[in-house]
Amino acid sequence: MGSAAHNHDHGHGHGSYLTPKGGFMTTVFDWATTVDHKKIGVMYLFAILFMFFLGGLAAIAVRVELLEPVRVAADGVITGQLFAPADQKAVGPGNEIYNRLFTLHGAIMVFMVIVPSIPASLGNFFLPLMLGAKDVAFPRLNLLSWYIYVIGSIFAVSSIILGGVDTGWTFYTPYSTTTGNEFGRVIFMVMGAFILGFSSILTGLNFIVTVHKLRAPGMGWFDMPLFVWAVYSSAIIQVLATPVIGITLLLLTFERVFNVGIFDPKLGGDPVLFQHFFWFYSHPVVYVMILPGMGIISDVLSVHSQKKIFGYRAIAYSSLGIAAVSFIVWGHHMFTSMSEVAGVVFSGLTFLVAIPTAVKVFNWISTLYKGSIALTTPMLYGLIFLFLFSIGGLTGLPLGTLSTDLHLHDSYFVVAHFHYVMMGGTIMALLAGMHHWWPKMFGRMYNEFWAKVGAITVFVGFNLTFFTQFFLGTQGMPRRYASYIDEFQIYHQISTLGSLILFLGFVIHFFVFVASLASGRKAEQNPWGGLTMEWEAASPPTEHNFDHEPLCKHGPYDYDTTVPPGWDPKDYPIPAENLKAAKEAH
Amino acid sequence: MTTMPSNKPGASDLLPLWARYRHGHHWRTKDEEFDACKLGFWLFLTTEVLLFAGIFVAYAIFRAKFPEAWAEGSKSLDWKIGGFNTVVLLISSYTMALSIYCFQTDQIKRAQRLLLITFFCGLAFLVIKLGFEYMPKWTGYFMAFDPALSHYSANIDSSKAMLGGLLQFVEGYGGKAPGTWFNYAFAESKQVPLWWSVYYSGTAIHALHVVIGMAMIARAYVRSFKGHYGSGHYTYVEITGLYWHLVDLVWIFLFPLLYLIH
Numbered sequence: 086m087g088s089a090a091h092n093h094d095h096g097h098g099h100g101s102y103l104t105p106k107g108g109f110m111t112t113v114f115d116w117a118t119t120v121d122h123k124k125i126g127v128m129y130l131f132a133i134l135f136m137f138f139l140g141g142l143a144a145i146a147v148r149v150e151l152l153e154p155v156r157v158a159a160d161g162v163i164t165g166q167l168f169a170p171a172d173q174k175a176v177g178p179g180n181e182i183y184n185r186l187f188t189l190h191g192a193i194m195v196f197m198v199i200v201p202s203i204p205a206s207l208g209n210f211f212l213p214l215m216l217g218a219k220d221v222a223f224p225r226l227n228l229l230s231w232y233i234y235v236i237g238s239i240f241a242v243s244s245i246i247l248g249g250v251d252t253g254w255t256f257y258t259p260y261s262t263t264t265g266n267e268f269g270r271v272i273f274m275v276m277g278a279f280i281l282g283f284s285s286i287l288t289g290l291n292f293i294v295t296v297h298k299l300r301a302p303g304m305g306w307f308d309m310p311l312f313v314w315a316v317y318s319s320a321i322i323q324v325l326a327t328p329v330i331g332i333t334l335l336l337l338t339f340e341r342v343f344n345v346g347i348f349d350p351k352l353g354g355d356p357v358l359f360q361h362f363f364w365f366y367s368h369p370v371v372y373v374m375i376l377p378g379m380g381i382i383s384d385v386l387s388v389h390s391q392k393k394i395f396g397y398r399a400i401a402y403s404s405l406g407i408a409a410v411s412f413i414v415w416g417h418h419m420f421t422s423m424s425e426v427a428g429v430v431f432s433g434l435t436f437l438v439a440i441p442t443a444v445k446v447f448n449w450i451s452t453l454y455k456g457s458i459a460l461t462t463p464m465l466y467g468l469i470f471l472f473l474f475s476i477g478g479l480t481g482l483p484l485g486t487l488s489t490d491l492h493l494h495d496s497y498f499v500v501a502h503f504h505y506v507m508m509g510g511t512i513m514a515l516l517a518g519m520h521h522w523w524p525k526m527f528g529r530m531y532n533e534f535w536a537k538v539g540a541i542t543v544f545v546g547f548n549l550t551f552f553t554q555f556f557l558g559t560q561g562m563p564r565r566y567a568s569y570i571d572e573f574q575i576y577h578q579i580s581t582l583g584s585l586i587l588f589l590g591f592v593i594h595f596f597v598f599v600a601s602l603a604s605g606r607k608a609e610q611n612p613w614g615g616l617t618m619e620w621e622a623a624s625p626p627t628e629h630n631f632d633h634e635p636l637c638k639h640g641p642y643d644y645d646t647t648v649p650p651g652w653d654p655k656d657y658p659i660p661a662e663n664l665k666a667a668k669e670a671h
Numbered sequence: 672m673t674t675m676p677s678n679k680p681g682a683s684d685l686l687p688l689w690a691r692y693r694h695g696h697h698w699r700t701k702d703e704e705f706d707a708c709k710l711g712f713w714l715f716l717t718t719e720v721l722l723f724a725g726i727f728v729a730y731a732i733f734r735a736k737f738p739e740a741w742a743e744g745s746k747s748l749d750w751k752i753g754g755f756n757t758v759v760l761l762i763s764s765y766t767m768a769l770s771i772y773c774f775q776t777d778q779i780k781r782a783q784r785l786l787l788i789t790f791f792c793g794l795a796f797l798v799i800k801l802g803f804e805y806m807p808k809w810t811g812y813f814m815a816f817d818p819a820l821s822h823y824s825a826n827i828d829s830s831k832a833m834l835g836g837l838l839q840f841v842e843g844y845g846g847k848a849p850g851t852w853f854n855y856a857f858a859e860s861k862q863v864p865l866w867w868s869v870y871y872s873g874t875a876i877h878a879l880h881v882v883i884g885m886a887m888i889a890r891a892y893v894r895s896f897k898g899h900y901g902s903g904h905y906t907y908v909e910i911t912g913l914y915w916h917l918v919d920l921v922w923i924f925l926f927p928l929l930y931l932i933h
């Protein structure tokens with residue numbers, strides 16, 4: 086990791102947090118037992134990126150399988166099936182492998198990548214720094230939640246070694262309570278998700294208390310950076326929604342092990358109840374995924390255009406608004422399993438979510454207006470986010486409309502929609518944040534040119550992969566099938582081609598980051614001119630973050646009246662009339 | 672009342688551990704840390720409530736759908752046993768709260784005694800739950816000294832008694848387990864096994880919480896002998912108390928829903 090960097094400058098016990106504590110084993114032990122939020126954030130980042138790689142491999146396998154539809158010729162010869170046992174007589178076994186691949190992809194990406202991604206990695210690292218605190222409220226709990234994350238991931242991934250799970254990431258009953266009996270594979274996967282839930286709850290709880298209790302002196306609620314607001318809002322959802330998936334998965338396990346019959350109709354239970362429970366968690370959790378990303382975008386757009394964020398309070402409140410509304414719309418995933426009246430009510434409530442979401446998008450665009458935009462990689466990813474997330478959000482509306490959803494439900498249109506919001510939203514925001522804060526985290530700059538090449542490759546690959554799927558969906562291609570009619574083949578081929586380009590984009594980013602760690606230019610304290618408190622710390626921060634307890638003396642986005650920390654006022658002239666206006670405003 | 676912690680070398684060795692307690696380096700004061708721990712734990716309790724909410728929602732939905740099954744199911748529970756256990760838990764909540772008060776006022780010996788009583792109340796609850804309720808209903812075996820046995824004296828099959836007569840078998844009583852509709856011998860209404868599903872899931876998850884609470888109490892008890900808790904620092908006992916009250920509270924809801932209303 087950053088061990089190559091910074092063996093110098095630890096004059097008086099204020100060395101960088103990356104400075105090795107001794108020999109190799111000592112350093113490993115130090116990291117494995119650390120309670121420093123920065124190290125835990127970095128460990129989360131690498132664990133999550135590793136899982137992202139695994140989930141990505143499964144995705145590529147799915148896409149490659151879909152290059153050709155599965156067909157059985159009159160003489161019994163099977164074509165178009167890549168992953169199949171050599172001696173198979175029918176398409177069944179090969180299709181089962183396909184089902185396991187997309188289940189694996191979905192479960193890894195949702196439970197092990199996107200849900201923890203931004204809060205657990207960048208949130209852990211920057212929440213305390215942005216608040217001017219030395220650590221999160223409960224540092225040991227923080228380490229515990231990292232270990233729980235690792236254990237949960239091992240549980241879930243070991244279900245592959247035992248033969249794989251083919252239920253889809255949604256684990257709908259009664260299929261999930263009857264399939265895959267050998268070695269309790271489904272139980273492993275479900276328990277993995279259950280354990281990961283604890284990690285999520287503990288992180289959320291830790292962040293809420295941190296925001297309440299550890300703000301720097303002088304920092305009121307409306308002096309907090311918007312990233313903090315966003316992480317705080319998503320932490321509330323994490324704490325309130327995750328226990329419900331906990332009990333659901335626990336009951337599902339009871340059902341398999343003890344014949345408890347709450348969901349299985351054969352035992353007297355109700356499978357629709359499972360769907361209600363599942364989506365009562367899983368809809369709010371899509372906002373756990375996106376809110377922290379929205380927070381990053383608020384900060385990145387403002388810093389890289391050196392302009393005060395437009396509508397600070399509107400953005401802050403809309404985060405809370407989204408968190409609140411997210412709890413009452415779960416029914417839109419199961420319009421076909423409920424009464425018409427309930428469907429109409431849930432449809433109406435679903436449209437409500439679009440309001441606070443749109444408030445944010447308008448504010449971001451207004452922030453850019455007349456700003457001095459620097460087209461750095463974080464800014465580029467910020468713009469990519471705006472573009473892709475808007476498509477994702479707008480396609481949610483036809484899905485929330487009863488008459489159109491009847492046609493689009495369980496089709497590739499849904500697949501395209503949620504990839505535009507989850508990947509086009511959350512992952513793009515994660516990449517924006519990683520580039521934005523990379524210099525602070527590791528004390529090294531990355532190569533701007535190649536990072537931008539990577540960003541453009543990702544953008545092109547992403548749209549090729551997923552925009553085609555809107556066409557597939559509207560024409561009736563259902564999700565989760567390995568076979569399809571010939572007319573769809575060209576779309577599937579474009580989509581697969583796109584996924585390979587996307588993969589290439591990530592490979593470029595990987596090498597840019599490795600090169601930065603190995604030989605990047607040393608980063609200044611505040612390369613972008615940010616005003617939030619993390620830029621007052623050294624790059625990389627010292628073990629205790631700040632030399633003195635920082636005082637909050639200005640708003641997080643007051644570019645018009647404040648010289649950024651670490652900058653020479655000569656390089657950052659503040660017009661006198663701005664200062665005068667600010668004085669009068671007080 | 673409160674002894675201020677002293678930083679003077681030498682003096683500190685004489686003070687009990689709680690008086691020498693230093694708060695985490697990222698807090699400004701000890702009180703701030705205490706408040707934060709309590710806030711964090713309240714949030715955790717919220718998640719516990721939501722966890723049980725799943726069971727309560729399942730209960731409510733199935734009760735509305737299958738009222739006869741619910742009436743039949745709850746009739747096979749003995750409200751006297753449930754009521755007794757409720758009293759046991761209420762007493763334990765009282766001793767727990769009193770124990771915290773005693774730590775706050777440095778009556779350590781008394782506080783420890785109260786912790787011990789709380790622990791044994793928890794144990795009594797578990798013994799009654801598992802020994803007098805789960806075991807007979809599932810297997811048909813009663814403890815020989817179970818007062819309920821007198822109702823079934825006609826059906827006792829002494830040839831199947833176990834452990835030297837400690838466990839007596841009542842013919843045709845066991846088998847009240849969750850399971851498939853059609854191999855369930857008792858049910859008049861075929862959803863009764865579903866009632867047992869809810870009953871066992873709810874009470875078993877609750878019993879697991881009792882065990883966790885008892886483990887926390889045991890830890891507090893052991894550490895109290897080393898002088899960890901006193902008027903200046905008692906965060907862990909306070910948190911244990913909060914947890915124990917929640918365990919109690921969940922039972923206060925489970926008891927009437929399962930035992931009293933038909």
Ligand code: HEM
Pocket residue numbers: 255371372374375417418435436438439442477478479481482484485486490493494495499502503506507510511
């Ligand atoms: C603008 C607000 C949004 C609206 C109105 C909306 C609406 C919907 C609707 C109605 C569905 C169900 C479609 C069906 O199954 O027939 C759906 C599916 C989905 N949405 Fe959204 N959505 C929005 C934003 C988001 C965001 C921000 C995310 C995640 C970051 C997200 C993730 C998902 C996922 C994962 C599914 C599919 C779940 C599955 O069946 O596997 N959505 N959305």
Ligand SMILES: [Cu+2]
Pocket residue numbers: 367368371414415417418
């Ligand atoms: Cu949803």
